[in-house]
Amino acid sequence: MVYFDSAATSWPKPPEVWQAMEHFIKEVGASPGRAGHRRTVEANQIVDETRQLLASLFNINDPERIVFTLNATDALNMAIKGLMSQGEHVITSSMEHNSVTRPLHTLESHGVQVTKIKCDRQGKIDLNQVEQAIRPNTRAIVLTHASNVVGTIMPVQDIGRIAAKHNIHFVLDAAQTAGILNIDVKRLNVSVLTFPGHKGLMGPQGTGGLFIREDVNLRTLREGGTGSGSETPTQPNIMPEKYESGTLNAVGIAGLGAGLKFLRRVGKEKIHQHEMGLTNRFIKGAESIGGLRIYGPLKDEERVPVVSFSLEGYKAGQVGDRLDKEFDIGCRAGLHCAPDAHHTLGTFENKLVRFSFSYFNTEAEVDYALKALRQIAAERPVTVLPAGR
Amino acid sequence: MVYFDSAATSWPKPPEVWQAMEHFIKEVGASPGRAGHRRTVEANQIVDETRQLLASLFNINDPERIVFTLNATDALNMAIKGLMSQGEHVITSSMEHNSVTRPLHTLESHGVQVTKIKCDRQGKIDLNQVEQAIRPNTRAIVLTHASNVVGTIMPVQDIGRIAAKHNIHFVLDAAQTAGILNIDVKRLNVSVLTFPGHKGLMGPQGTGGLFIREDVNLRTLREGGTGSGSETPTQPNIMPEKYESGTLNAVGIAGLGAGLKFLRRVGKEKIHQHEMGLTNRFIKGAESIGGLRIYGPLKDEERVPVVSFSLEGYKAGQVGDRLDKEFDIGCRAGLHCAPDAHHTLGTFENKLVRFSFSYFNTEAEVDYALKALRQIAAERPVTVLPAGR
Numbered sequence: 001m002v003y004f005d006s007a008a009t010s011w012p013k014p015p016e017v018w019q020a021m022e023h024f025i026k027e028v029g030a031s032p033g034r035a036g037h038r039r040t041v042e043a044n045q046i047v048d049e050t051r052q053l054l055a056s057l058f059n060i061n062d063p064e065r066i067v068f069t070l071n072a073t074d075a076l077n078m079a080i081k082g083l084m085s086q087g088e089h090v091i092t093s094s095m096e097h098n099s100v101t102r103p104l105h106t107l108e109s110h111g112v113q114v115t116k117i118k119c120d121r122q123g124k125i126d127l128n129q130v131e132q133a134i135r136p137n138t139r140a141i142v143l144t145h146a147s148n149v150v151g152t153i154m155p156v157q158d159i160g161r162i163a164a165k166h167n168i169h170f171v172l173d174a175a176q177t178a179g180i181l182n183i184d185v186k187r188l189n190v191s192v193l194t195f196p197g198h199k200g201l202m203g204p205q206g207t208g209g210l211f212i213r214e215d216v217n218l219r220t221l222r223e224g225g226t227g228s229g230s231e232t233p234t235q236p237n238i239m240p241e242k243y244e245s246g247t248l249n250a251v252g253i254a255g256l257g258a259g260l261k262f263l264r265r266v267g268k269e270k271i272h273q274h275e276m277g278l279t280n281r282f283i284k285g286a287e288s289i290g291g292l293r294i295y296g297p298l299k300d301e302e303r304v305p306v307v308s309f310s311l312e313g314y315k316a317g318q319v320g321d322r323l324d325k326e327f328d329i330g331c332r333a334g335l336h337c338a339p340d341a342h343h344t345l346g347t348f349e350n351k352l353v354r355f356s357f358s359y360f361n362t363e364a365e366v367d368y369a370l371k372a373l374r375q376i377a378a379e380r381p382v383t384v385l386p387a388g389r
Numbered sequence: 390m391v392y393f394d395s396a397a398t399s400w401p402k403p404p405e406v407w408q409a410m411e412h413f414i415k416e417v418g419a420s421p422g423r424a425g426h427r428r429t430v431e432a433n434q435i436v437d438e439t440r441q442l443l444a445s446l447f448n449i450n451d452p453e454r455i456v457f458t459l460n461a462t463d464a465l466n467m468a469i470k471g472l473m474s475q476g477e478h479v480i481t482s483s484m485e486h487n488s489v490t491r492p493l494h495t496l497e498s499h500g501v502q503v504t505k506i507k508c509d510r511q512g513k514i515d516l517n518q519v520e521q522a523i524r525p526n527t528r529a530i531v532l533t534h535a536s537n538v539v540g541t542i543m544p545v546q547d548i549g550r551i552a553a554k555h556n557i558h559f560v561l562d563a564a565q566t567a568g569i570l571n572i573d574v575k576r577l578n579v580s581v582l583t584f585p586g587h588k589g590l591m592g593p594q595g596t597g598g599l600f601i602r603e604d605v606n607l608r609t610l611r612e613g614g615t616g617s618g619s620e621t622p623t624q625p626n627i628m629p630e631k632y633e634s635g636t637l638n639a640v641g642i643a644g645l646g647a648g649l650k651f652l653r654r655v656g657k658e659k660i661h662q663h664e665m666g667l668t669n670r671f672i673k674g675a676e677s678i679g680g681l682r683i684y685g686p687l688k689d690e691e692r693v694p695v696v697s698f699s700l701e702g703y704k705a706g707q708v709g710d711r712l713d714k715e716f717d718i719g720c721r722a723g724l725h726c727a728p729d730a731h732h733t734l735g736t737f738e739n740k741l742v743r744f745s746f747s748y749f750n751t752e753a754e755v756d757y758a759l760k761a762l763r764q765i766a767a768e769r770p771v772t773v774l775p776a777g778r
Contacts, residue, residue: 001427003418009636011418011428018414025407025593029392029400030719036709037719038390039400070459070595073613073635099613099635105622106612198636204414206459206595206638221610223495224462224488225726231737232728233494246462246488247398247587249595249638255414320425330419330426337614339621348620 002365004331007148007176007306007356009198009205013259017202020046020258024251031247033227043250050257051240057260058193059184060211067243068209068253072175073099075194075210078243079171080104080142082218083192086111088139093125093154094118094344095147098337100173104142113137119344122297123152131162140169140191145177149341149352150296151279151306153181160189169216175199176304179263180272191216202263203256206249218243271359275305278357278366282307285370289377295345295352308336308352311373313380316351319373323353327372331355391754393720396537396565396695396745398587398594402648406591409435409647413640420636422616432639439646440629446649447582448573449600456632457598457642461564462488464583464599467632468560469493469531471607472581475500477528482514482543483507483733484536487726489562493531502526508733511686512541520551529558529580534566538730538741539685540668540695542570549578558605564588565693568652569661580605591652592645595638607632660748664694667746667755671696674759678766684734684741697725697741700762702769705740708762712742716761720744 003011024046030039032047048063055063069075080103084090092104094116104114115133119125130141141163146153156172163170169191174183179200185193190213197207212218220235224245229236236242263271280300286292291312297303311319320333333353335342342348355369392400413435419428421436437452444452458464469492473479481493483505493503504522508514519530530552535542545561552559558580563572568589574582579602586596601607609624613634618625625631652660669689675681680701686692700708709722722742724731731737744758 003428005419005426005428009418009420013414013418018411021410021414022407025402025410029398029402030394031398031594036706036722037394037713038717039392039394039719070463070638071635074459074611076613077611077634097614098619101622102612102624102634106609106624196636204638204640205420205636206641208635220495222463222466223491224465225486227726230487230724230726230728233490235491235495245466245491246460246597247585247594249459249593249641251593252595252638252641317425324426328427330428333425335619337616337619339619 002329002368004329004355004357004361004369006199006358007354008332010200010202010358012360013202013204013255014262016258016262017204017255021204021251021255024254032250033241046254046257047248047250050253050260053257053260053264054209057179057263058211059186062214064239065214066209066211067240068207068248070206071208072173072194072196075208076100076173077103078218078221079192079194079210081107081221083140083169083171083216084112087137089113089115089135089137090139091115091117091130091133091141093143095123095125095152095341096144096338097148097173097175098339099175100142100144101340116340121345123147123150123341123344124297125154127155127158127162130159134166134168138166138168140171142171142173144173144175145181145183146304146306147296147341148176148306149336149338149354150308150345151176151303152296153302153304156188164189176306179268180275180304185211185213197252197256197259201256202259204252207252207256212243222246266359274359275357276300278361278363279303279305279307281363281366282355282370285366286373289370289374291377291380292373295347305357306354307356308354310347310350310352311377314376316353319353319376322376323372329369329372391718391757393718393744393746393750393758395588395747396743397721399589399591399747401749402591402593402644403651405647405651406593406644410593410640410644413643421639422630435643435646436637436639439642439649442646442649442653443598446568446652447600448575451603453628454603455598455600456629457596457637459595460597461562461583461585464597465489465562466492467607467610468581468583468599470496470610472529472558472560472605473501476526478502478504478524478526479528480504480506480519480522480530482532484512484514484541484730485533485727486537486562486564487728488564489531489533490729505729510734512536512539512730512733513686514543516544516547516551519548523555523557527555527557529560531560531562533562533564534570534572535693535695536685536730537565537695538725538727538743539697539734540565540692541685542691542693545577553578565695568657569664569693574600574602586641586645586648590645591648593641596641596645601632611635655748663748664746665689667750667752668692668694668696670752670755671744671759674755675762678759678763680766680769681762684736694746695743696745697743699736699739699741700766703765705742708742708765711765712758712761718758718761
């Protein structure tokens with residue numbers, strides 16, 4: 001199969017990811033932080049090493065400010081619900097994934113005020129609108145680093161500057177950028193960074209996390225056994241245990257550590273260059289396909305390797321189905337769990353087909369997909385839907 | 390290493406567990422429920438099959454009432470916080486793990502009333518006290534199925550009967566019993582069952598879940614992308630998506646499915662018989678070790694294969710350290726994330742050493758540990774601590 005769905009979860013993983021997991025499950029096995037015996041010590045070391053690799057990647061001083069979670073959604077819920085209180089105000093955008101919009105929607109029913117900045121048709125946010133939306137009770141800006149639908153990169157450096165200027169928190173959702181773009185939490189003035197482990201960081205599913213800056217105190221969403229400070233009925237106020245209740249997915253974290261080492265060995269820049277090369281090849285090749293329209297910005301520096309398009313005469317789902325069944329190309333057609341973004345782009349009705357590229361995709365695969373789309377476009381149903389649909 | 394820490398996480402796993410994970414990560418890879426292509430369909434099938442195996446194990450009619458979580462702690466937080474509202478009352482015991490006591494403690498600060506039934510020195514609960522604690526505003530009884538410290542099995546059938554009689558919910562924490570004791574949610578009148586995937590069910594870390602009975606509606610603790618019903622700002626009211634936001638740990642769930650098939654193939658009874666055989670062998674052998682005291686009930690039908698003990702003249706941690714360093718025996722010495730239980734047993738000060746046995750442990754390992762303990766007991770420090778400490 002040609003796999004163009006790495007924005008959902010990257011595949012394949014580098015071989016060392018599975019090797020690290022296999023080693024963990026066969027030779028280590030124990031729960032980190034849960035006893036003093038040799039195996040738990042080794043499990044601890046593996047988890048700590050992964051924390052250090054993440055800290056190094058994101059320019060975080062203290063690895064213990066990094067917390068492992070089930071996935072990025074879990075991390076976003078912990079960040080957003082842990083930070084916001086009744087009567088406070090939060091600013092977000094119309095390009096967010098449901099992992100941001102839905103927790104915020106829940107908070108609205110608990111007296112949190114939410115301002116959603118409407119982005120333009122390319123998914124770009126207006127910094128003036130962000131700054132003008134700030135109120136005396138504004139607590140945070142919660143923003144995606146790049147759209148999971150059309151890849152638009154947000155002006156995070158400017159957002160960080162605005163947040164610092166007004167002394168409000170900046171929660172950055174790096175679901176589509178961790179391991180893909182440079183993220184320096186200090187330079188960007190990020191208060192809380194949330195990330196998946198299984199996309200650009202090349203780890204397995206079931207991994208993700210968040211960085212919580214030293215001056216940020218989140219209420220816990222989940223309490224329980226922490227393996228240390230066990231005497232008290234309250235959660236111990238030590239990092240990272242405060243936010244890591246229950247048994248960690250240590251086998252997954254072992255795999256994530258191997259993914260991070262792969263990133264470091266091959267080089268983030270080289271990987272990014274390859275992925276953007278494929279993105280550009282696809283965009284350029286698609287220009288000559290009649291009825292195919294690419295959404296989002298076209299310039300390299302304005303996007304990540306996630307490309308969405310429509311094909312005249314088709315609903316997105318029909319294209320996705322044909323790509324799968326006739327050409328064995330796996331992509332994602334639909335709303336991409338981001339209905340607001342599709343409303344913003346004007347594609348809520350017909351939806352979009354999304355291709356997302358990884359380091360392991362090839363130019364030949366892109367060319368094959370272009371050929372497939374050219375054929376599907378040529379076979380457009382006779383009864384053409386009204387334009388714009 | 391002799392691994393006697395399966396109550397924390399079972400090890401080793403049956404080979405088919407990591408084989409299923411290897412297959413998933415190398416050949417499937419995709420996120421279940423996140424697109425329509427072939428790989429996501431296969432990922433769905435694997436996750437669905439695991440759900441069906443769990444449903445069959447726990448006598449659950451509709452597998453879609455089972456939700457996958459990060460771990461049992463995650464599931465307990467979802468159950469307890471999703472169920473209880475301000476002004477309501479909940480009954481629990483003094484033998485609970487911090488994964489129950491800490492979420493309840495958090496809820497107390499939000500106006501939930503908690504009654505903690507004090508158990509006896511063996512960890513047994515008095516049913517009359519439970520029934521007498523019920524108030525007009527009692528919403529639920531939250532109880533462990535068996536103590537993670539001393540293995541005491543709770544009278545869950547009677548608790549279920551009491552809950553049904555008074556029309557209150559029964560939340561059962563099966564952390565130490567899922568895959569080990571028979572759990573029939575109908576027979577036990579369980580409203581919500583929470584379970585880890587990585588202990589008795591033989592799956593990998595990073596797996597766990599909960600069953601939510603048809604008449605139980607939990608508020609969500611985590612909202613986000615669900616892969617279906619993506620149009621709305623509210624979480625879709627469909628099972629299991631309502632409670633499964635973000636990318637599932639599908640590779641872990643694949644392993645859990647293989648663990649469940651192993652359980653079915655070998656037979657839960659055969660596994661249990663083996664584990665109880667080791668437990669009895671240890672208890673019997675320990676009788677003749679001077680200064681060694683076993684806590685909890687001694688009868689087979691009153692305990693699971695988790696045994697805790699003290700050794701006169703030692704703090705538990707000292708024994709654990711010596712077992713690890715001198716004898717390469719991995720166990721767990723300390724509070725076991727259950728301070729209330731240790732207060733109940735009178736062991737909070739000196740703590741306990743816990744051995745927990747799995748199907749893969751052998752009689753020879755038990756005999757070796759008994760020999761080690763005999764030696765440690767004989768080498769008791771000259772300055773003996775006061776009795777009972």
